[in-house]
Amino acid sequence: MKTNVSLRPYNSFGFDATAQYFAEINTLEDLQSLIKSGAIKKHKTLILSGGNNVLFQNEIFEGLVVYINTKGIEIVREDENEVIVRAQAGEDWPEFVKYCVGQGWYGLENLAHIPGKVGAAPVQNIGAYGMELKDSFLQCEAINLTTGGTIIFTKEACCFGYRESIFKGELKGQYVITSVDFLLKKKAPLHLEYGNIKAYLDQNGIDKPTLLQLHDAICAIRDAKLPDVKQIGSAGSFFKNPVIEREQFEALQKEYPDMPHYEEPDGRVKVPAGWLIEHSGPSTHSTGSGTTSSGTSWKGWRDEHVGVYDKQALVLVHYGGGKGQDIVELSHRIQDSVEEKFGIRINPEVNMV
Ligand SMILES: Cc1cc2nc3c(=O)[nH]c(=O)nc-3n(C[C@H](O)[C@H](O)[C@H](O)COP(=O)(O)OP(=O)(O)OC[C@H]3O[C@@H](n4cnc5c(N)ncnc54)[C@H](O)[C@@H]3O)c2cc1C
Numbered sequence: 001m002k003t004n005v006s007l008r009p010y011n012s013f014g015f016d017a018t019a020q021y022f023a024e025i026n027t028l029e030d031l032q033s034l035i036k037s038g039a040i041k042k043h044k045t046l047i048l049s050g051g052n053n054v055l056f057q058n059e060i061f062e063g064l065v066v067y068i069n070t071k072g073i074e075i076v077r078e079d080e081n082e083v084i085v086r087a088q089a090g091e092d093w094p095e096f097v098k099y100c101v102g103q104g105w106y107g108l109e110n111l112a113h114i115p116g117k118v119g120a121a122p123v124q125n126i127g128a129y130g131m132e133l134k135d136s137f138l139q140c141e142a143i144n145l146t147t148g149g150t151i152i153f154t155k156e157a158c159c160f161g162y163r164e165s166i167f168k169g170e171l172k173g174q175y176v177i178t179s180v181d182f183l184l185k186k187k188a189p190l191h192l193e194y195g196n197i198k199a200y201l202d203q204n205g206i207d208k209p210t211l212l213q214l215h216d217a218i219c220a221i222r223d224a225k226l227p228d229v230k231q232i233g234s235a236g237s238f239f240k241n242p243v244i245e246r247e248q249f250e251a252l253q254k255e256y257p258d259m260p261h262y263e264e265p266d267g268r269v270k271v272p273a274g275w276l277i278e279h280s281g282p283s284t285h286s287t288g289s290g291t292t293s294s295g296t297s298w299k300g301w302r303d304e305h306v307g308v309y310d311k312q313a314l315v316l317v318h319y320g321g322g323k324g325q326d327i328v329e330l331s332h333r334i335q336d337s338v339e340e341k342f343g344i345r346i347n348p349e350v351n352m353v
Contacts, residue, residue, distance in 0.1 A: 010051045013318045014233035017056035021064040035148040049117035055352045057324040086181045089119025101215045105184035107136035113219040119177040123167045125160040130194030134160040138183040142175040163349050190214050233318030239273040239346040273346045274314035280337040
């Protein structure tokens, strides 16, 4: 276990927080010895993978950061139609997806290029382009941080929801996911309906894409829309898309007929948080510092260190030299102004620690 370790390389916002204690886990034995040492019981503990969905609010993390870096991919079972593949938690997610696509296995292609590691993917049931992790998830193995016992979580036991699971809710901080099993198909229809996939393929003269062409298209679309975290710090979408009651939506729709929306199975309506943020702005609430290109929208707003990405208002960015608190304050201003204008409270997707 090391002390006073800079977390700057371990969080995609690029904040220079310091971990009081830091342990790197390269094998399951490393994790078991750490549990046996009593360090986890003694200190406030954060399980950290790629740090792409974490905001360090303070300059010092007063506790123990357990960095998961276990590697390995194996086939558990395979027949002519499908394959069960197991990946250790510390495997890089985009590389793992690329590997599966390369093998001709269907199921993860729409989740291409989401930064992070395999073990974190079930925590918020990562999703993109109309698919979610749960669609190909079979089960995961996890270790209880108090007892050191191993347990298998089936899909049902994970209680997956929109950017939610039991690991983010009821069992938060209690288990380390050590490996994930995926059930992938050797032949399956591609999902091209969502976002601008079709438009991209048309523009590039691709009529019937292969699995690899779809994977590459999604990578290219994401690259054009999202900041490269090596250049500009971010955690991707900062807020979840709110789901509101139908009556509230219908009332808002009268005032804002262009408001995009998606029907939920339970009759409620999901509204893109990015649209709400883009159609609110610093002037609709508190003044504060910073500038915005349009004067009225948060989109493209920035001050010296942090801002709202100019190509996607859902993404809060760190330009360098700032602190976690700068993002916390900006996120509160955005929440307040969206609530003031639309009567909807948007909530962070990012884990604030
Ligand atoms: C540019 C960008 C784009 C993004 N796009 C998307 C997107 O399209 N869709 C999407 O869903 N997300 C997106 N994200 C968010 C992020 O990529 C995912 O949440 C990803 O799964 C985080 O992985 P990580 O390894 O970085 O996890 P971390 O940030 O390290 O951890 C995330 C959470 O999981 C917990 N955790 C991590 N590993 C484990 C483990 N092994 N066991 C138990 N708990 C664990 C942590 O304690 C923390 O609470 C994006 C982020 C960025 C920066």
